[in-house]
Amino acid sequence: MERSIPLSVEKKAKTYLNLGLLMAVVLFCFLYLNVNVGDIVTALPNLVGFLVDNFMPPNFTNLGVYMGAVMDTILFAIVGTYISAFLAFTFGILMSEAMMPNPWVRGLVRFFISFLRNIPVLIWASLLIFVFGIGNMVGLIALILATVGFLSRSYAESINEIAGSKLESLRASGAGWWQILFHGLIPEFIPSWMNWTLFSFEINIRASAILGTVGAGGLGILIQTNLNMRNFTEAAALIVILVAMVLLTEAAVSLLRKRLSIGGH
Amino acid sequence: MMAEQKIPLELPKEKISRMAVGIILLLVFVLSTHFLDLNVATFVSRLENFPRIAGLFMRLNPEAFRPGIEQLILSVALGVCGLAIGGGVSFILAFLGADNLAPHPLFSVIIKGFVSLIRAIPNLVLILMIVASMGMGNTAGVLGLTLSSIGFLTRAFISTIEDQDTAIIETLQATGASKVQIIIHGFFPNVLPAFLAWISIRMESSVAESISLGVIGVGGIGMLVSRSIRQHDHPTVSTLIVIIFTAMFILEMSLNRVKKNRT
Numbered sequence: 318m319e320r321s322i323p324l325s326v327e328k329k330a331k332t333y334l335n336l337g338l339l340m341a342v343v344l345f346c347f348l349y350l351n352v353n354v355g356d357i358v359t360a361l362p363n364l365v366g367f368l369v370d371n372f373m374p375p376n377f378t379n380l381g382v383y384m385g386a387v388m389d390t391i392l393f394a395i396v397g398t399y400i401s402a403f404l405a406f407t408f409g410i411l412m413s414e415a416m417m418p419n420p421w422v423r424g425l426v427r428f429f430i431s432f433l434r435n436i437p438v439l440i441w442a443s444l445l446i447f448v449f450g451i452g453n454m455v456g457l458i459a460l461i462l463a464t465v466g467f468l469s470r471s472y473a474e475s476i477n478e479i480a481g482s483k484l485e486s487l488r489a490s491g492a493g494w495w496q497i498l499f500h501g502l503i504p505e506f507i508p509s510w511m512n513w514t515l516f517s518f519e520i521n522i523r524a525s526a527i528l529g530t531v532g533a534g535g536l537g538i539l540i541q542t543n544l545n546m547r548n549f550t551e552a553a554a555l556i557v558i559l560v561a562m563v564l565l566t567e568a569a570v571s572l573l574r575k576r577l578s579i580g581g582h
Numbered sequence: 583m584m585a586e587q588k589i590p591l592e593l594p595k596e597k598i599s600r601m602a603v604g605i606i607l608l609l610v611f612v613l614s615t616h617f618l619d620l621n622v623a624t625f626v627s628r629l630e631n632f633p634r635i636a637g638l639f640m641r642l643n644p645e646a647f648r649p650g651i652e653q654l655i656l657s658v659a660l661g662v663c664g665l666a667i668g669g670g671v672s673f674i675l676a677f678l679g680a681d682n683l684a685p686h687p688l689f690s691v692i693i694k695g696f697v698s699l700i701r702a703i704p705n706l707v708l709i710l711m712i713v714a715s716m717g718m719g720n721t722a723g724v725l726g727l728t729l730s731s732i733g734f735l736t737r738a739f740i741s742t743i744e745d746q747d748t749a750i751i752e753t754l755q756a757t758g759a760s761k762v763q764i765i766i767h768g769f770f771p772n773v774l775p776a777f778l779a780w781i782s783i784r785m786e787s788s789v790a791e792s793i794s795l796g797v798i799g800v801g802g803i804g805m806l807v808s809r810s811i812r813q814h815d816h817p818t819v820s821t822l823i824v825i826i827f828t829a830m831f832i833l834e835m836s837l838n839r840v841k842k843n844r845t
Contacts (some may be wrong), residue, residue, distance in 0.1 A: 343666045346659035350720040392618040397610045435830035439794040440807055445810045448635050454625040485695055526704045544710050563702040581584040
């Protein structure tokens with residue numbers, strides 16, 4: 318008599334229950350939105366057809382004008398990354414158990430950072446524009462708010478990892494807080510600091526395109542305007558430039574990582 | 583008598599190179615700030631209004647809770663649908679595109695190229711292109727979120743599959759297992775925890791992106807935020823911000839456990 322031996326027998330019932338629950342949630346979402354998967358599948362060829370008909374060939378006649386915006390986008394990303402890296406390092410120290418013994422300060426900073434991180438960038442940008450009006454300062458601040466939220470948490474995790482082993486011995490030898498910071502923490506922290514900061518530069522290049530859509534400068538605002546005015550071939554040229562910029566940044570950053578041999582994250 | 587001698591903590595040469603790096607970094611910052619031509623003066627003059635406006639935000643509007651939460655459910659649903667379709671597509675693309683499993687090397691090259699192209703276009707630009715083609719609406723929103731989910735998940739899944747030990751494939755091949763059997767019994771059990779972790783990470787950004795899409799008019803709680811901003815309805819804006827933060831915070835906390843499995 319042939320009998321098949323199951324390859325796994327662990328907790329089948331519980332797995333099926335979780336899976337069923339998940340399926341129910343997904344199904345509910347589709348029904349709630351009144352969206353069906355068939356529409357999405359048929360929309361895709363239409364979309365590609367529309368893009369080919371209207372966006373091709375990209376119109377690069379205003380390239381000179383675009384270069385200014387490209388420059389702005391890069392400068393926004395550089396300045397944004399610098400300021401966020403500095404702020405995030407301060408917040409990271411205030412959030413880490415090793416460097417900040419006071420649990421109240423830690424908790425308060427953690428809450429503040431979580432608040433920054435959990436409100437999407439575009440919501441921050443719209444709020445800032447509402448309060449301060451349109452301008453490149455507002456774009457820069459929105460960029461910084463978004464990056465600080467993400468960087469502070471990453472920095473704090475790295476600081477805690479370092480602190481676990483290295484800083485105890487310094488403390489035992491009688492080093493003060495500032496001595497521990499400058500001679501113990503910072504030298505050890507530099508590789509992961511560079512790694513996360515380069516990563517956030519990549520994100521910032523992308524994000525400055527997002528900020529443009531709410532009027533905060535860079536390439537994004539040109540893309541938004543041209544799409545709204547249905548100048549699709551010009552929009553296509555701008556999107557090509559943006560994609561090239563993002564890919565170049567990625568390549569440059571990964572080259573830099575290899576040179577500095579700090580590995581991925 | 584013993585002379586007091588100080589031992590320097592770092593060599594003079596190291597000190598010089600460190601200072602050089604510091605000066606270069608500072609120079610880049612100063613020059614970039616200079617060329618960016620920030621309108622600081624205007625900003626500072628508007629900063630005077632800040633305490634007054636901040637005061638206006640210090641109230642909540644209890645009546646905004648109900649519509650806010652209804653629209654939040656819409657935003658979350660958009661995020662879930664985009665993630666569900668995107669996750670399914672990425673699953674298939676990843677098994678076809680991973681170096682160690684691709685039916686033909688060309689599959690791997692094409693899939694990876696397509697995915698890095700999608701990743702290079704910011705999600706919002708992608709959505710604007712979709713909206714230009716098919717107009718605003720839930721389908722446009724889901725399609726946009728699907729594409730950006732595919733961009734993130736396919737790459738993540740592929741890196742997980744490529745990290746698997748090739749010994750598994752060889753052992754199973756030796757026992758005479760077919761390609762499909764190798765994938766189902768050799769790969770699924772090993773990669774599933776990591777896949778779930780990637781999906782949870784993407785879940786957070788999918789919902790965040792969906793809320794952002796609202797701001798440009800796709801629908802959901804983001805749209806309520808931009809509408810209340812236009813109507814200068816400060817208490818409603820504050821209420822919506824509180825709802826968004828609470829929801830994102832709960833999402834983050836509840837997904838933390840699954841996210842740890844990422845390898």
